[in-house]
Amino acid sequence: MKCMKRFMCLFLIAFLIMGLAACSGGKGTDVKTQAPSESTGGGGDGGYERIVITYACPQVVEGYDYNTGDEYSKFILNKFNIEFQGINLPWGEWHNMLSTWIMSQDMPDVAIYNYGEGTHADAANFVRQGLIRRLPDDWKKRWPNVASVYGTTTLGPKLEEDYGGTYFIPRARFFYNLPGDPLANHWSLWMRADWIAAVGKEVKNHYTIPEVLEIAALIKEQDPGNVGASLVPISMDTSNTSRFFLEANSTHWNTFYKDSTGKYAWGAMAEQTLEGLKLWYKAYSTGILDQEFYLLTHEKDMEKFQTLGIAGVSYLGGQTADVERFRIDFTAYTGIDGSAFNLATLLGTDGNYHQRDLINFWGAVCFSPNSDDAKYERWMDLMEFTSSKDGYPGTQMGLKGIDWDYDENGEIVSLVPPGTLLAGSVGDAKYPSLGHVLGSVILWDDLAFDNPNIGKSFREESKALYKNRYDLSTPETFTKVDWKLWMHSTENMRRARGIDYATEFANMVTSATSEANLVELYNAWISSQMSIIQPVLDELNK
Amino acid sequence: MAVSTGGIKKFDFKSYLANTGKNILKNREKYLLILPGLAWYIIFAYIPIFGLSLAFKKYIAKLGLFRSPFVGLYNFENVFADPAFMKSIITTLRINAGRLIFVFPFPIILALIFNEVRLGKSKKILQSIFTFPHFLSWVIVGSIMISILGQRGIVNSLLNLLFGTQPIGFLGTPSYFQPLVYLTDIWKSAGWSAIIYMAAISGIDVEQYQAAEIDGATRLQRIWYITLPGIKSTIIVLFILAVGNLMSGGFEQIFNLSNAATIKVAETLDMYIYRITFRGSVDFSFSAAVSLFRSTINLLLLLAADRIIKRVGGTGLLA
Numbered sequence: 001m002k003c004m005k006r007f008m009c010l011f012l013i014a015f016l017i018m019g020l021a022a023c024s025g026g027k028g029t030d031v032k033t034q035a036p037s038e039s040t041g042g043g044g045d046g047g048y049e050r051i052v053i054t055y056a057c058p059q060v061v062e063g064y065d066y067n068t069g070d071e072y073s074k075f076i077l078n079k080f081n082i083e084f085q086g087i088n089l090p091w092g093e094w095h096n097m098l099s100t101w102i103m104s105q106d107m108p109d110v111a112i113y114n115y116g117e118g119t120h121a122d123a124a125n126f127v128r129q130g131l132i133r134r135l136p137d138d139w140k141k142r143w144p145n146v147a148s149v150y151g152t153t154t155l156g157p158k159l160e161e162d163y164g165g166t167y168f169i170p171r172a173r174f175f176y177n178l179p180g181d182p183l184a185n186h187w188s189l190w191m192r193a194d195w196i197a198a199v200g201k202e203v204k205n206h207y208t209i210p211e212v213l214e215i216a217a218l219i220k221e222q223d224p225g226n227v228g229a230s231l232v233p234i235s236m237d238t239s240n241t242s243r244f245f246l247e248a249n250s251t252h253w254n255t256f257y258k259d260s261t262g263k264y265a266w267g268a269m270a271e272q273t274l275e276g277l278k279l280w281y282k283a284y285s286t287g288i289l290d291q292e293f294y295l296l297t298h299e300k301d302m303e304k305f306q307t308l309g310i311a312g313v314s315y316l317g318g319q320t321a322d323v324e325r326f327r328i329d330f331t332a333y334t335g336i337d338g339s340a341f342n343l344a345t346l347l348g349t350d351g352n353y354h355q356r357d358l359i360n361f362w363g364a365v366c367f368s369p370n371s372d373d374a375k376y377e378r379w380m381d382l383m384e385f386t387s388s389k390d391g392y393p394g395t396q397m398g399l400k401g402i403d404w405d406y407d408e409n410g411e412i413v414s415l416v417p418p419g420t421l422l423a424g425s426v427g428d429a430k431y432p433s434l435g436h437v438l439g440s441v442i443l444w445d446d447l448a449f450d451n452p453n454i455g456k457s458f459r460e461e462s463k464a465l466y467k468n469r470y471d472l473s474t475p476e477t478f479t480k481v482d483w484k485l486w487m488h489s490t491e492n493m494r495r496a497r498g499i500d501y502a503t504e505f506a507n508m509v510t511s512a513t514s515e516a517n518l519v520e521l522y523n524a525w526i527s528s529q530m531s532i533i534q535p536v537l538d539e540l541n542k
Numbered sequence: 543m544a545v546s547t548g549g550i551k552k553f554d555f556k557s558y559l560a561n562t563g564k565n566i567l568k569n570r571e572k573y574l575l576i577l578p579g580l581a582w583y584i585i586f587a588y589i590p591i592f593g594l595s596l597a598f599k600k601y602i603a604k605l606g607l608f609r610s611p612f613v614g615l616y617n618f619e620n621v622f623a624d625p626a627f628m629k630s631i632i633t634t635l636r637i638n639a640g641r642l643i644f645v646f647p648f649p650i651i652l653a654l655i656f657n658e659v660r661l662g663k664s665k666k667i668l669q670s671i672f673t674f675p676h677f678l679s680w681v682i683v684g685s686i687m688i689s690i691l692g693q694r695g696i697v698n699s700l701l702n703l704l705f706g707t708q709p710i711g712f713l714g715t716p717s718y719f720q721p722l723v724y725l726t727d728i729w730k731s732a733g734w735s736a737i738i739y740m741a742a743i744s745g746i747d748v749e750q751y752q753a754a755e756i757d758g759a760t761r762l763q764r765i766w767y768i769t770l771p772g773i774k775s776t777i778i779v780l781f782i783l784a785v786g787n788l789m790s791g792g793f794e795q796i797f798n799l800s801n802a803a804t805i806k807v808a809e810t811l812d813m814y815i816y817r818i819t820f821r822g823s824v825d826f827s828f829s830a831a832v833s834l835f836r837s838t839i840n841l842l843l844l845l846a847a848d849r850i851i852k853r854v855g856g857t858g859l860l861a
Contacts, residue, residue: 096820100820103603103824103826104603122824129603129604130604131603238801291693291711292711292713294802294803295688295713295801491620494825495624500817502802506802510803511803511806528625531623531624
């Protein structure tokens with residue numbers, strides 16, 4: 001009996017210890033701890049040794065095995081003999097997840113950093129601490145295609161100058177088809193053209209904020225689609241609502257800028273910001289803006305317009321690559337003809353388009369300083385291919401010679417039947433791996449202008465939207481980058497960048513009892529933030 | 543262990559060690575059983591305490607925790623310069639003090655009700671119904687609340703149907719936020735927390751009830767004079783622990799129930815720490831300073847509650 005008790009006791013202890021060990025495994029499910037596959041000898045086009053590369057970005061398809069998934073991913077990974085281990089970063093956690101890994105010196109071999117004005121200070125901090133791999137000084141000679149794309153991003157060379165070397169390779173939105181400088185954003189009004197016409201207003205490709213509000217008020221009043229109680233004249237989540245009312249009216253609403261006296265000022269205090277805020281309040285208090293916009297997620301505001309067909313206006317992405325797909329999905333879900341889906345540019349109350357230079361990049365490739373040289377070199381080789389003339393169309397159009405090819409004039413021609421879904425979700429698309437994950441350095445925005453798989457009229461529509469952003473703006477409302485401000489990465493600036501403007505302004509709008517009360521709340525908030533803002537202004541104006 | 547030398551007891555360390563060793567050897571199975579728990583505490587509770595030193599340092603990842611430069615109270619100066627920080631403290635205290643008043647008594651009441659239910663079967667069913675919500679995550683509860691209390695939710699639809707009222711923004715009105723927090727907290731946790739009180743009630747001598755019944759005590763009198771005094775020590779311990787948690791707790795709940803419209807009344811200290819750590823620039827030292835401040839206040843509150851309970855005749859938590 002005693003022996004049995006002892007045995008049970010020891011068993012229990014062993015069980016608890018094993019449980020503890022399992023729970024406390026330092027690396028958890030970190031794929032890096034898995035032993036790389038044994039070398040399979042020379043492989044791929046360049047006689048490469050088999051290598052495992054871990055990669056993190058928000059567009060990795062969760063649960064999808066890129067190594068065996070589809071013919072395109074197999075082609076590209078076999079070509080460079082890579083065993084790919086993708087880690088999906090949720091959109092909302094992109095920066096904080098990756099930053100935490102970088103700070104813990106535990107980043108994947110390759111990652112896409114969410115580079116931007118608000119994250120530059122962190123990036124500079126990582127570089128100073130040696131937490132990001134510095135590329136060798138001769139990298140541009142070794143990978144000339146990547147280098148030429150890199151040169152067009154503006155940010156890349158600027159960072160190189162600032163850091164004294166290359167740590168990040170920004171991915172270019174445009175390479176062959178850059179619409180202009182500064183670069184316009186694709187964010188656009190999604191509007192129900194049939195409802196606009198039904199309430200007696202003109203369907204066009206640009207509207208001022210008051211014009212949109214007027215149309216929305218008429219839609220609310222007349223309900224041209226007979227939607228009934230579910231009708232939402234304007235449906236947008238908090239982030240897009242702030243873009244709509246504030247960014248479209250006040251270029252520097254959430255940052256600093258040089259005013260007419262040449263001194264730096266805070267954009268939240270600008271007159272146009274308050275004007276936009278008042279319009280936001282008006283739209284909310286009169287019921288034309290979704291009364292629960294603050295509860296909407298990105299998909300939900302899109303859903304009300306595109307899937308349910310109960311919203312008249314929304315403000316969402318308008319990438320060239322998607323303008324046709326938007327219409328196809330809209331028709332599939334609502335049964336309404338795609339022509340009822342109008343895309344337009346939003347202008348401020350002054351009739352001008354407002355935006356700060358988007359800068360020709362989105363996301364920057366960076367490498368772990370702790371992984372083998374072979375890993376970053378292999379990924380650079382892969383990027384060298386995807387930025388080549390033969391490689392870059394594949395990231396959007398699939399396999400050369402099967403899905404697309406060049407004709408005798410050097411134009412890209414499609415080899416797939418019209419309507420073929422090349423990229424998209426698993427089960428629907430021919431190549432779910434297509435996109436920016438497998439080494440894209442030239443993003444989809446560029447090829448979309450030339451992609452024969454997208455109807456010409458849709459491409460032309462998109463080009464027109466880009467064009468009117470240049471035609472309907474002034475250098476003061478559509479500004480170039482102020483690199484001094486952009487690169488300012490002091491502790492004070494880092495703190496100031498932490499202000500969540502969209503949430504703060506949304507809170508004022510929903511809390512206000514009248515327009516006068518809104519102004520009081522706004523003034524009180526401005527005063528309360530000065531302890532954070534003033535030190536930055538002092539630094540900038542020194 | 544202690545040797546008497548002319549009336550004064552002298553501590554004999556050698557014999558103390560020998561006795562302890564013998565004791566451990568004699569009860570080795572029990573000590574072995576304690577080992578995993580002890581290891582857990584050392585690894586996950588005591589060793590991380592060194593991380594608090596970050597609050598006084600400027601964290602540089604390459605130098606690590608110990609070699610990062612010491613900056614004194616610099617991080618705390620920054621913490622107190624942020625207007626949102628003091629606001630978050632007030633919000634935390636307001637929400638959690640309300641929890642003590644409105645949420646804390648519910649599991650006790652529920653346990654008393656369960657104890658009074660005579661039929662075993664209905665008791666089990668009731669218990670299961672009340673315990674079930676504990677297993678739902680706050681993310682799910684948040685979605686359920688949107689379906690129930692949203693402007694197109696069940697409650698607003700019913701109100702409209704019955705009284706023709708306009709939709710009420712239950713989830714976006716700041717004044718409804720605190721009641722929402724308490725109601726969902728009670729719904730989700732009261733059944734689970736009641737288990738502790740029910741265990742305490744089951745330890746009360748049944749003869750006391752029988753004697754009271756013979757003496758003609760009513761049900762309410764039995765609850766008041768037997769059950770409640772019987773579980774008093776459990777209530778006190780849990781109350782002191784709840785007071786010690788006044789500056790923290792409820793992050794998941796607040797995070798999932800709050801939105802841009804209610805954030806001013808919902809940004810508790812935990813929410814603030816989350817925002818500054820993960821939503822803005824990554825600054826571990828700043829976050830550590832806020833966390834250390836929070837823990838210190840929690841400790842002080844716990845000690846104060848313990849002392850007050852002892853003063854008014856309770857047993858307290860600490861020796």
